[in-house]
Amino acid sequence: MSVKQSLKLVGEKEGLVKASRRVAKKIMVSTAKTAAALKSHSETERRRRERINAHFATLRGLVLSNEKMDKATLLAEVINKVKQLKETATQATENLLVPTDTDEVEVEKLEENEEDGSLLLRCSICCDCRPDLLSDLRQAMKDVPVQLLKCEISTLGGRVKSVFLLATSEQGNKKNSDEHIEGSVHTALSNIVDKVSASAEFDEELIFPRKRQRVSNLDSSCLSP
Amino acid sequence: MSVKQSLKLVGEKEGLVKASRRVAKKIMVSTAKTAAALKSHSETERRRRERINAHFATLRGLVLSNEKMDKATLLAEVINKVKQLKETATQATENLLVPTDTDEVEVEKLEENEEDGSLLLRCSICCDCRPDLLSDLRQAMKDVPVQLLKCEISTLGGRVKSVFLLATSEQGNKKNSDEHIEGSVHTALSNIVDKVSASAEFDEELIFPRKRQRVSNLDSSCLSP
DNA sequence: GCATACACGTGACAC
DNA sequence: TGTGTCACGTGTATG
Numbered sequence: 001m002s003v004k005q006s007l008k009l010v011g012e013k014e015g016l017v018k019a020s021r022r023v024a025k026k027i028m029v030s031t032a033k034t035a036a037a038l039k040s041h042s043e044t045e046r047r048r049r050e051r052i053n054a055h056f057a058t059l060r061g062l063v064l065s066n067e068k069m070d071k072a073t074l075l076a077e078v079i080n081k082v083k084q085l086k087e088t089a090t091q092a093t094e095n096l097l098v099p100t101d102t103d104e105v106e107v108e109k110l111e112e113n114e115e116d117g118s119l120l121l122r123c124s125i126c127c128d129c130r131p132d133l134l135s136d137l138r139q140a141m142k143d144v145p146v147q148l149l150k151c152e153i154s155t156l157g158g159r160v161k162s163v164f165l166l167a168t169s170e171q172g173n174k175k176n177s178d179e180h181i182e183g184s185v186h187t188a189l190s191n192i193v194d195k196v197s198a199s200a201e202f203d204e205e206l207i208f209p210r211k212r213q214r215v216s217n218l219d220s221s222c223l224s225p
Numbered sequence: 226m227s228v229k230q231s232l233k234l235v236g237e238k239e240g241l242v243k244a245s246r247r248v249a250k251k252i253m254v255s256t257a258k259t260a261a262a263l264k265s266h267s268e269t270e271r272r273r274r275e276r277i278n279a280h281f282a283t284l285r286g287l288v289l290s291n292e293k294m295d296k297a298t299l300l301a302e303v304i305n306k307v308k309q310l311k312e313t314a315t316q317a318t319e320n321l322l323v324p325t326d327t328d329e330v331e332v333e334k335l336e337e338n339e340e341d342g343s344l345l346l347r348c349s350i351c352c353d354c355r356p357d358l359l360s361d362l363r364q365a366m367k368d369v370p371v372q373l374l375k376c377e378i379s380t381l382g383g384r385v386k387s388v389f390l391l392a393t394s395e396q397g398n399k400k401n402s403d404e405h406i407e408g409s410v411h412t413a414l415s416n417i418v419d420k421v422s423a424s425a426e427f428d429e430e431l432i433f434p435r436k437r438q439r440v441s442n443l444d445s446s447c448l449s450p
Numbered sequence: 451g452c453a454t455a456c457a458c459g460t461g462a463c464a465c
Numbered sequence: 466t467g468t469g470t471c472a473c474g475t476g477t478a479t480g
Binding site: 048 | 456
């Protein structure tokens, strides 16, 4: 049976036709040289596969899943992992607790309860340090109808940054009221920053008594929410 | 030229032998059924490749490198990215400011100045909240010859975690003294944790006056280092 | 022409 | 049994 005749048999099956063509071609031009070239080619490809698969193995270990996993699923998992890590990394460094050189106030809506319209807010303030800062913050929290869920304070080189997690009280059912609250919080915090830059000096004698009082309030309520 | 004879020509080249054998076999058992099966098989494989490659593309975008990149190199890059992100993420969440449910005290040497033997320490304490915790911490910092460079405090659900960056004063030239300082810091902080668990209740009347005093001290010196 | 990287079809093996 | 995954050798394009 000739090669050509054999090819007739597989007819329309394009895949097999291709394969057979390859074989036929190889037969025609087959030399020792091309044979060696082919061998080296397949070996090169083998090495490439090994390189890639080694990385796949590393990723398998890194992504924790000690179970066996589809290559595709593994990649998907890695993608999620990277996204999630990126998120937490930026949240941790950008959003939290590294005081910057510029004063700033942020108010961000994290969640909104559709039923009662209550809000979950994250707000931050960054400004110069001063002794009565904590009492001012405490007072600001009293001035708006919010509940303090969590507070973090960090200082670095004479600068202070504080991040708060706030919940609006449940009675605020209107969207207007919500936005008003966010605005109120922002205003209250901004006033504190402005006060810092406005009165760089203060009368120790006058402020200390009030400060002690208020700081002790902040202390007991902020540390024991 | 028969198929068998053709095979003779390629002789030792095992790859081609295999391929030709495949062809031969296919010729013998070739039916419409197996042809359809093969077709579906190759299509399935094609879809699998597309799935994987789509994930590769996503990773390319995620790793930011807008340039073209080897698959292997891309995977290596991803591995580095994951490792690095993991590092910063754990540093941000584990080392900093997320109170855990278990009491703990940590003292870690970050840097050592070879010239004057001064140390840079990072220490943390995690325990239940209580009003006079801050004053106790302040007192502890006074009891050891260290300089407070940075302090962070975080609270969550009645728990508090505080992280300090400390520098030993430059006079301590002996290694013995260094280790002694690390030990002293650890002991001082441990005492605070023990005090918390020992006296879960305390007399508000007696403590409040002292607390106000000490907290105001902590306030002015911790926030304005 | 040589090297490198990718897509393809296919055999093998698993559940 | 099919249905899915993998490794392999090969063709092919890009430098």
